[in-house]
Amino acid sequence: MDLWPAPFITAISGLEKLGPHDHLCSIYENQQEHLAVAISFIRIGLDRGEKCLYMDDDGTFGGFREALQAKGIDVDHAVASHSLVSTTKQQAHLKCGSFDFDWMFSFWKEATERAISDGFSALRVIDETEWVLSALGLAFAI
Numbered sequence: 001m002d003l004w005p006a007p008f009i010t011a012i013s014g015l016e017k018l019g020p021h022d023h024l025c026s027i028y029e030n031q032q033e034h035l036a037v038a039i040s041f042i043r044i045g046l047d048r049g050e051k052c053l054y055m056d057d058d059g060t061f062g063g064f065r066e067a068l069q070a071k072g073i074d075v076d077h078a079v080a081s082h083s084l085v086s087t088t089k090q091q092a093h094l095k096c097g098s099f100d101f102d103w104m105f106s107f108w109k110e111a112t113e114r115a116i117s118d119g120f121s122a123l124r125v126i127d128e129t130e131w132v133l134s135a136l137g138l139a140f141a142i
Contacts, residue, residue, distance in 0.1 A: 012040040020122045038064070038126055039071050045124035046073065046083055051115035054086045056128045061086050082118065087111075092127070 078084035115123040
């Protein structure tokens with residue numbers, strides 16, 4: 001288990017109970033809470049042999065890569081072995097620039113099928129959705 005402050009231990013232990021088809025919506029008040037859940041979620045998936053997909057605005061992992069490495073995850077190895085991949089909101093949610101429900105479900109279905117056919121036990125996804133708030137004109141700050 002990660003070395004996180006005591007308040008996060010209970011929440012993080014709950015992540016270990018999640019299995020395929022389970023969904024978690026993490027609402028956090030600050031970056032520390034966000035990273036405690038997100039990094040632990042990825043670590044558990046990598047340890048289980050699941051393909052982990054991180055979706056953000058630009059598909060580069062942004063500062064999340066450094067946060068993973070700081071917690072002892074060998075990001076370079078995970079990326080090289082295709083156990084950890086990134087994608088963008090455009091690829092997963094937006095077809096021709098707008099949200100397309102059917103496109104989104106097709107994307108996730110195909111991504112899951114590819115992960116299984118590539119020998120992974122499941123597909124585990126972190127979908128950063130701050131872009132939804134900004135698209136609605138709402139501010140979100142950490």
